[in-house]
Amino acid sequence: MIAGHLQEKKGLFYIVLNCKDDNGRRKPKWIPTGLKIKGNKKRAEILLQEARKNHHLEEQARTEEVEKHAVESKAAPSSDEDKRLFADFMLQWLEMMKNSIELITYISYSNAVKGRIEPYFREKGIMLQDLTTEDIQTYYTHEMNVRGVSANTVIHYHANIRKALQYAMKTKLIVANPATLVERPKRITM
Secondary structure, three states: OOOEEEEEEOOEEEEEEEEEOOOOOEEEEEEEEEEEOOOOHHHHHHHHHHHHHHHHHHHHHHHHHHHHHHHHOOOOOOOHHHOOEHHHHHHHHHHHHOOOOOHHHHHHHHHHHHHHHHHHHHHHOOEHHHOOHHHHHHHHHHHHHOOOOOHHHHHHHHHHHHHHHHHHHHOOOOOOOHHHHOOOOOOOOO
8 A cells, every 4th residue: 555644734634645656756646635733633544544545446446447458459549439428438437436446435426427417418418529628617617606516516526527537538538638727616614
């Protein structure tokens, strides 16, 4: 399992995982917990252990996917099969994630994808290849202004969309991840 520790910064706990880049150089990954330092040490330590475990599972899944897609990528180049709705892709990604994340995390992902993300984008009929930063930004605005969800909830939706599109990029379904340029709403801390 990857090494990591808690770091205190500006009155909050942060998780710092000791990751390495593709060249083997140390590249720490900072993850905000949103927890204030006072009275939250045990909760922060639990989040640290969870983050370390999830990172390990993600690395295993990533390695398996790379190996699997290395074989698949030798097949014929792009076809009409690669033309799929973004909504369908999100459901396929969710199914793929099912065995590589903890059950509670999967339930959270599933609620976001099946309950909000997939229905919205299915109604819009946007293809994965045609998805733009503007489409995603419009979706976030819709969720906050029309459906009345909080900024923190939209940030969770963003995490799912960004991660799914990262996978699409790795598997060469798209050339760039439009979610990386989206302006996320500001996290609300209590």
